[in-house]
Amino acid sequence: MELFLEKKKFFSQNKKIFLIMMLSILMLMCFLLPYIQIIINKDNFCVTGLDILAGSKLGLADAGDGACIYFPNIMRISVLLGVLSPLIGVLFILLKKHVLAAGSFIVGAITPIFSLLTVSDLKRQIVELNISSNRVYIGFIWPFFLILIFGLTSAVFSVWLNGGEKLAEAVFFCFALVSVGLVLLITLYMIISGLPAIIEVGVFNFLFGSEWNPSCGKYGILYLILASLLGTFGAVIVGVPVGVLTAVFLAEISSKKVAVIVRSIVELLAGIPSVIYGFFGMMIIVPFIRNVFYGIRTLSQRPVVGDSLLAVILVLAIMVLPTIISTAETSIRAIPKSYKEASLGLGATRIQTIFKVTLPAAKSGILSGIVLGVGRAIGETMAVIMVAGNIVNFPELLGSVRLLTTGIAIDMAYSSGLFRQCLFGIGLVLFIFIMIVNISFMKISKRGVQIDATNR
């Protein structure tokens, strides 16, 4: 008779609300604990969240009279949010808006992350007071974790007030939000850090200037862009025929045994770290090019040393092979057997069938594999650095080149000021390229799905 009546639950509704109240009080109390700890020369400054909210500076007597550091506004806003959001959350609970409550608890829980982003700012201020940076330690201690844990737990409980199903949905949604949030964050970060330099140098001068000479204030990355594009293009020209033919071999021609072996080798190839490819390029490809083209001079009248665009192309071609092979093989295998039967039944040979029917039918899949490969090639850094020679040149096949990725990596360690910002600018350009590649990948694979759907 009582089959459909709710069983008495361990956590009654009221208990849950009580728990949420407790948790939010704990969360608030965290802001009374040392929120941030700054250690300078053994002096230990502990600043609570409320201090940050109230006072706006921290005096450092050591560094002289009136020396002080200011807490950045972002930090103050994040503390304020952290204090307000549990209160708002509780308000929402009382209003029975459980999901909104959970949202505000989550906001509260992640506020410390924004404070973290300002650490470098604090450090810069301290260094400007002539305190050597290696004697400064800035730490965020327990409150960070506690706020996070209390916030998330109260969020979970407040959703639970609505029943288990909603809770599960909310958890999945949060995980989905994490990755979406990260992508948005990275995009935002790239734009914020890259755009100023580009604007300062001038968009046209930056993108189409052919001189890259930071010591003279010349920041034109045209040759870097060209080298990246040509390197990637070349890798595709070399890698695609090899990759597609291998895929055809695996899917159509080889025996099962051989296919298994070759396929696992290809998969191994995909797992090799790029430094190793760099080694291979350095030890085999570069000397090979040097020996083959011995005595020849490049257009810029330099001897061919082996480190060159050609070496980059070959290394990248090898690196994109696994991607191209596996996507092409999958899409070839997905072609209905009936196409092949029809073709063979008309008297076509196996090879004719492959080139006239199977490959054309698989072309959108193969194309999306190529685009994926392009994405990998254009972003590759380590292997390229080791074989490119890294001199900024108009890219020619046998001459040394510097690409967008290597341009960033080589100078990042020691650059500063506008130079450094320009590296971020290069990063932004690279980021935009990769976005274009990925969006076209999505377009192509979507079109592929539509074609397949109409085939049914």
Next chain:
Amino acid sequence: MKKEKKNKVVIENLNLFYGEHHALKNINLKIPEKEITAFIGPSGCGKSTCLKSINRMNDLVDNCRIEGKVFISDENIYDPRTDVTLLRKCAGMVFQTPNPFPMSIFDNVAYGPRIHGVKDKKKLEEIVERSLRGAAIWDDLKDKLKKSAFGLSGGQQQRLCIARALAIEPDIILMDEPTSALDPISTLKIEDLMTELRKKYTVIVVTHNMQQATRIADKTAFFLMGEVIEYSDTESMFRKPADKRTENYITGRFG
């Protein structure tokens, strides 16, 4: 009464094995020229297998072993010197489900001739028109030759596949249950087409549908468990089957 026709396809002591499975047992058939021969029988009895052994499509199956002989126009196609490409050009095949290529209608029909070396555009256009007319679908399609073949209805696709087979100018057309995926009206159209094709080609058709066999076939072979139980004029087989098992099957008592 009827004048005896020449035999186009002669199957002699054909045995076929899929691995251990003995799928065709000692088949002997003499299939006359320019007539429609139907293969009937319950599922899995070897009709498709026998049909495919006439243009060696079984070669594509791993561990398929064939013994015996199949003659087309007095040549043994299992002779090692046989050019399979030419054989399949001589015996075109139409499959159970319409399987046009993912290309335009024109390219579908032109596929075979192109494979066999016809490059001239005029010539190809001629062949395409002739084949589509031969499949009684020219009037439907002549204005959309550049369109994808996937836009057509099932019946149209199947006729397109027949046109594609006609385009390689075969002598024999092998059809494996060509109407089983089609609606009744399309089925009737294909049957009309087959009786039309009979004038110029030797047609061998596998069918599940006994009415279809009585409607179109001159001769009928009844298969059961890999054997040909009975092979004779369709009319006499359905009027007065010689074998008890044939009678059981055509009166619907099993299968």
